[in-house]
Amino acid sequence: MPLEVVKSGQNLLEVEDLKTYFFMKDATVKAVDGVSFSLAAGETFGLVGESGSGKSQTLRSILRLIAPPGRIISGSVRYKGQDLLKVPLGEMRKYRGSEIGMIFQEPMTALNPVIRIREQIFESLENKGLTTDQKNARAVELLRLVGVPSPERRIEEYAHQFSGGMRQRAMIAITLAAEPKILLADEPTTALDVTIQDQILKLIVSLKERLGMSVIMVTHDLGIVAQMCDRVAVMYAGRIVEITDTLTLFGAPRHPYTLGLMGSLPHGARGSRLQPITGQPPNLANLPPGCPFAPRCRFAESICTETYPEMVQVGPGHFSRCHFIAKLDGQSGIIDLGNVAEGRR
Amino acid sequence: MKQLNYIVGRLLQIIPVLFFVTVLIFMMIHLIPGDPAETILGDKATVEQLTILRHQMGLDRPLVEQYLLFLKNLGTLNLGDSFIYHVPVTDLLANRVPVTIALTIMSTIFGALIAFPMGYFAAFNKDRAFDQGVRVWTLIALTMPGFWIALLLMLLFGLKLHWFPVGGLGEGLFGKFYSLILPAFTQALGLSALWTRNLRNNVVDVLRMDYVDFAKSKGLRDRVVIVRHVLRNALISTVTLMAMSFTRMLGGSVITETVFALPGVGKLMVDSIFARDYGIIQAITFIFALLVMVMNLATDISYSFLDPRVKLE
């Protein structure tokens, strides 16, 4: 693992060689298998990949929210230089919430159904030395901040009384209440309408700017990446296969999988044929040796099914795991870096 | 308002059900061979004597008329007379209903006292020795007939250790409570096994829920996470199950009351069926049905309080 991926020392958060496996009766699921990346202060870092590629488990591992049969096998998660994986589990709560907060993927299941929203916000306001009235005021303010209408009334309600978008907002409010330095956002808009998604994403952007947070944004929607992220890592089968800045990703991706993703995107008008990746995502329980993408890869050769490719640097801050980076030279993504695409608005 | 709406709706539903329950039981018991006149007069009675008594008791009237009379009495909250004891059924039940209800409540409390810690610790020690031990225990407790458990408890705690009386209802409030301990325990044992398993599985399920992790991700203390987020959610369905066990306990009281010589309704019901004491049977059925339905209603309402997601519709 080239150290450049994780520029040691200068970052708010550095994840290195993180491995989280699930030990099932019949197999070991390598959900996160040697993930390394870093997050600078004020940065929005994207984590993309298809379903099951290990995005959520990576985030959970950062907060050490992995329950049996899952276990963090190795690696380090350095937050401000402190390796969180070495902190006694009992002390993790010092980092959770107030330092690193997380928005869960499913607002439906991540909010406790039997506790009022207010109490759930209060929980994040604990240890801040606030009186109940102050907490109340703060909670209302937070809900208003995230755009929940008539927050004084809705604070008394339960999660099920909220619509999907409102739930997501409530969850953001709960997480933000603790004023984290880093926000881990796990597909915060997947379940939502475009209009609501638009609102939530823009909310996150504005909050981030106001509160000076860093954000790790997990998504499988490249549109969100384009709109939100400074840098991106593409995950495939538990590993990061490409990591670069957003513009490069869209303009000159250097991994066959990323290229395939671009080709799969319907982006133009009717008539053009899509160029999807063939085949199905691999099963993390029975990964063959070699590159897990090989069976679906246009460029694959026999070596790909035999040895696992190392991460190689292909440009400044641009790394890719592929035996045949050279073959990809000249392939371009969906935007032409030459000229700025025309905005639609 | 929503609640009130719901309650009114449900109460309205109870009426036809109660009506059918009473019709059913009325038909059933009146169609069984044998009648109270025979029970009262015994083997030595002549046909003539029987005829006289039947007439006095109104048993020679058409069934429909008898039923209407029963309904009419019900309307005035008069549950009729016991044919055998010659006293108003309400008098008989006044002493007995509290015994059965006390027994049921105590059984519930004991059951909860057994089930909650067991289920909880089993879940937190999932698949470890304690969990397996609890599993074995629940399997056995579920399969032991109540009267057999009762016998063992009486032998051990009554006869050998002299801790508790061997059956009978004590005197005074404390005496009564004291004498209900073993019977309640008997009833609690089998049910608590059911509840333990339910709670254990619930806790295991809840522990997997995202909201528990979300709570942890806020940096909450473990105790808070467990009490507020895990237990509360896990208990919802266990509490419902406990409420649903109510009917079963009423039924179980038949046997418990017999074995422990308790003057409750269950035993009275069985005796009355055998004695064809129509008055009592009808009254108890009616009360049981009412109790069960009110209990079900209360369960549903309390369920909606415990779990705000449940809409009362």
Next chain:
Amino acid sequence: MEPATAPNAAGDLAPAPAPATASARVKRKSIPFWRKSLALNLGIIIVAFVFFVGFFPGLIAPYNPNTQNADLMLQAPSAAHILGTDNYGRDILSRVIWATRADLQIGLIGTAIPFVFGTLVGLLAGYYGGVIDQILMRLVDIVVAFPFIVLVIAIIAFLGPGIYNLYMAISLVGWVPYARIIRGEVLVAKNLDYVSAARVLGYSDWRIILRHILPNVLSSSIVYTAADVVFCMLAGASMGFLGLGVQPPTPEWGQAISEGRVFIARAWWLSTFPGFALVFVGTGFSLLGDGLSDLLRTKGR
């Protein structure tokens, strides 16, 4: 060098290669069901054993279970009578073995009839909803309003004691849980897309109910059956206690336990061994049920 996998130039219309079977193959390799749940294995073994005993008690029982011998009353366990003899001088081991038949019958028939009837009611109520649902569910309310045992007693008083009436009584009340479970599942299943698909395909209601809904809603009630078998056996035992159960001298555990209770001080073996048998078999079925639900839980997504 040729690419390992040729790009699918023809697009997706050509038969897709391996992927169609890839995940299936992975599943194939996964461990067989019987290695997934210890409870299930134990349950299957016990229940299979019990079935064997229940079907061929004559092969195992050393004596005729009903032969009395006044000279051999209340003998303690010995080599000749491994579990001792009862108050009629009958061999307890043989009676315990033969009782398997009656108890299994109570457990299975007492479960099977309610299962079938309750399933039917649940299917109709759940699928058609509306008035049919209302009527059937009120019927459920009526049955539920009686405590189980009391209703069974009343029915037996009506029909007279005996094993067939016991089935009848248990069946008349036992269908309710099945109806409820199935109805609940049908309410969910009928809104699933594959049922909509079946309707879009113009299938008849009966085809949809029997072929598309029924097989998919059975699992939780099948799990319930295992518990229900135990419950029925216990109900049978309670009836035996009240003198409303199986007709003597047919051997039956519940009755043996309750009749043996009087001898507890003098001849503990009378009720203890049938008690063990009941617990053993009950445990077997409970384990089976646990195992089945384990299995279904892991199978579900």
Next chain:
Amino acid sequence: MAVASIGEQPLVVIKDLYKHFPLKQAILDVIARKPALSVRAVDGVSLVIKQGETLGLVGESGCGKSTLAKAILRLEEPDKGTVLFNGKDITHISRQEFRGHRRHMQMVFQDPYSSLNPRLSVREMLIEAMTVHKVCAPKDAEARVAELMAMVGMNIAAADRFPGEFSGGQRQRLGIARALAVDPLFIIADEPVSALDVSIQAQVINLLQDLQENLHLTLLFVSHDLRVIRHITHRVAVMYLGKVVELAPTQELFERPLHPYTKVLAAAAPVLDPRVRHREYAIEGEPPSPIHIPTGCRFHPRCVRARDICKASEPELQEVAPGRTVACHFWGQ
């Protein structure tokens, strides 16, 4: 069936279709004679789907897209209105009679996990559909299964497996195969790719597109993903709170949306270019509930252009250019 090119002839004509779901009324409300409320899921929709075209249906979650789809197929009995299929009224015939028409109109569902009966093997599933409708002679059924599997890009070896053994994308192909099994003329695809990963999504989109073209199918394609809609459809209908508010050929709609709501939808979709980042909200507020639909133009509470007339009177769907209709008082501005 005569091969018809797009636009020649309408295949499905929906006239003023309504589907309301009455809310359960509480006893006390009934006694108090409060008016019964209902979810007005489809609230007067008229649409023409032409033979051989792919019509897109977009709109926010809950605006009634699925209900409309189901009402056309009588999975939900419409309250009012008519659906003509090939000129024949199919809403006012008995269910029995309608069953005979079912094979002509099929549906592909959104959730690949719940849309296949887990207890039937692929073969059983396909053969059942064919035998019920006697699509082909029993002896040809096997061959047809193979043909269908090939059509949807699946290996015939998979025919004996059960749905649980397939991935989401494969299941979606099987769902399509099932719909094709009865040789339909018209297929409604209700968000057929929303649940799939991008790479798989693309496979299914290609498949649908190819099938539509090769088999001359008429397709109603429901989605809220504008990128997909833009890619696959010929014309698009935009729904808002139970009504169609705009209908236009795809290209034109995206290039020149007329209804303010259409504009909002377009603006809300994230642009796939990191260099073009919008920071202002496309729209504020949430859609109102379909129970209390605003008076007048149902979009007016969220509309930046709303004026008094928008509150007062509901704009009719009007043809503003050939093939373009829109329901807005101020569509021109």
Next chain:
Amino acid sequence: SGKAKNTGKTIIMARPADSDNLDPVMQDGNVNIWVFNLAMEGLVKTDNEGTKNDLPALATEYKWSDDKKAITFTLRKGVKFSDGTNMTADDVVFSLNRAYQTKDSPWQFALDAISKVEKVDADHVKVSLKQPAPAAMAGLAMFNAVITSKAYFDKVGAQGYSQKPLGTGPFYIAEWKKGEYILLKRNPYYWEKGKPLVDQIKITVVPDDNTRIMQLQSGAVDMVENIPFSRIADIQKDPNLNMILVPSTMTYYLGFNLTKKPFDNLKVREALAYGTDKAALIKTVVFGAGYEATSFMPKSGPNWDATIKSRPYDPDKAKAMLKDAGVAPGTKLELSINSANVTQVQIATVLKDQWARIGIDLQVKQMDNATLRSTYKALNHQIIIAGWTNDIVDPSEIAAYMTYPDTSKNFWTGWAIADPAGAKKAEDLARKAEYETDAAKRTQEYNELQEYIDQQMPRISLYHTPYTFATSKKITGFVQTPLGNYLFQNLDKTK
């Protein structure tokens, strides 16, 4: 409880079932008789052994009229009811009138001979009979002829009376919690000075045999009624307990329904008797605590015929006889029993095995008591098991039941229907004996009747058993008569 402290000695006795009706005239069953008999007395009473029935009670003496058609009783002086009011001749007349005149009383038969009861003077009451009846005195000693206060009865009415009858007995009924207990308290006005010895008797209801015995063993109760025979041996071994076996008139028998085939055939009935091993029954069912019954009349009652012997157990002979009678091996016969009665269940269990050996496939039909009663009363049964106890110290009661067709269809054998001539002969014999005033002749006639019935076998008498009663060793002075009545005047409890 607080109340107990000045009530002195309390004895607690547990029994399996509660009373239901304490009106001596209107109830049926020992559960009632044995209780109100502690509180009420008649003019005469039986002795402890149940052989004499004219011991003085509320009457100090009596005199038969010369034509033996009337008895004049001299009332005891100074007798008070337990409420402190005096007992008068009017009370006696009222009580006896009610006893013999109440049409729907199940016990009316015992006083059937009475034609009139009248007050002679304040101290004398005359009972007139329709004809000379030797059994009349026995009837007057019976529990339904107990004396109550007319004023009280008028005050509380029949219903109130059935809850709390008032009498002159050693105890009075102080409290009755249905299904739980009956509390009897010492009658302070009791005429026998110094009696009774204890202050209270609490009779509790404990349905389960095991529980009842455990309560005795644990000291919670002092006396327990109805010990299962299987437990006699245990209790006898217990150093703290007394096992009391009270000789009783209890007779268990199998009753055939002669109106049903093949029981109309005497051969079959006899064969079944030969096929019944009474000794084994006694051993397994009553654990040796009983003895063989030969006659339909109890051995412990008067006029029992010692010359009758049971048919010996001889399965081969039984088989042969059945074959002769045309009953094929494997024939199914039906035995209807009360499912709640353990003894009946046990007898049925043993019989099924015994009769299987003579080729009879006995079908045991269990039903609850009420159904069973309706079944046999309608003669819908084939065989029943029943037990009988005498209520009076005279053979006339059982003889009448066995032979008078109208009262009980000959004990539900349907004899008079199936074989009118035979039944008529028995009836004539019984009627003659009932009114026979010459004691020796009467014995002779009853013997003849017993022999005739033994020969005709409308039933098979099985065995006699004692009443089983256990007390703690502290209890003294326990008396129960063969009729079952408790005499607790001398009951006491030592420390």
